[in-house]
Amino acid sequence: MHNDISKIVITEEEIRDKIRELGQAITKDYADVARSEGIVLICVLRGAATFMADLGRAIELPLEMDYMAVSSYGNSTQSSGQVRILKDLSSSIQGKHVIIAEDILDSGLTLMRLMEELKCRRPASLEVCTFLRKDRPNQAPINCRYIGFECPNEFIVGYGLDYAERYRNLPYVGVLKPEVYE
Numbered sequence: 001m002h003n004d005i006s007k008i009v010i011t012e013e014e015i016r017d018k019i020r021e022l023g024q025a026i027t028k029d030y031a032d033v034a035r036s037e038g039i040v041l042i043c044v045l046r047g048a049a050t051f052m053a054d055l056g057r058a059i060e061l062p063l064e065m066d067y068m069a070v071s072s073y074g075n076s077t078q079s080s081g082q083v084r085i086l087k088d089l090s091s092s093i094q095g096k097h098v099i100i101a102e103d104i105l106d107s108g109l110t111l112m113r114l115m116e117e118l119k120c121r122r123p124a125s126l127e128v129c130t131f132l133r134k135d136r137p138n139q140a141p142i143n144c145r146y147i148g149f150e151c152p153n154e155f156i157v158g159y160g161l162d163y164a165e166r167y168r169n170l171p172y173v174g175v176l177k178p179e180v181y182e
């Protein structure tokens, strides 16, 4: 598995420190509303599961965790531009403060579509916490309140990010060798 990686771009230690920082920021920003309206962390399956599990434990407030599955890529390295809801949330988000936890903002199409959908459900607020934001042209203008890392426009895997469903369990983020997917 590690042999398929050409270089590590974000180490385990950097991830740990960043999650702590994001958790502290969210704890501070949402302290006043945590016990009134309530907070819901939404995980966009499957890539964000690792991130949300760590992020949730770094937030020192009572919160709900819910899960949504959408599809945009399949087994290809390019976004299709189409997003389908494969699994919906288990509970209503109406009147609650929602934070979407995403693993990566690439074209931005997944988040754009998802935010449109969730806004219709009338949450008290809707923000995005993305672990990674890719530095690439033609990205949809998504307003992310919390961003872990800006990352290069390369084919990266690990810490939830896959290629053909593999490499999600790498504890770091690395660049996949082109010969693996070419």
Ligand code: PRP
Pocket: 044, 045, 046, 047, 048, 070, 071, 072, 073, 074, 079, 102, 103, 104, 105, 106, 107, 108, 109, 110, 111, 161, 162
């Ligand atoms: C990935 C990732 C984001 C989305 C980002 O999901 O987890 O949800 O693509 O890409 P975009 O900004 O170009 O829309 P994917 O569809 O690969 O599913 P997965 O989470 O199951 O890996």
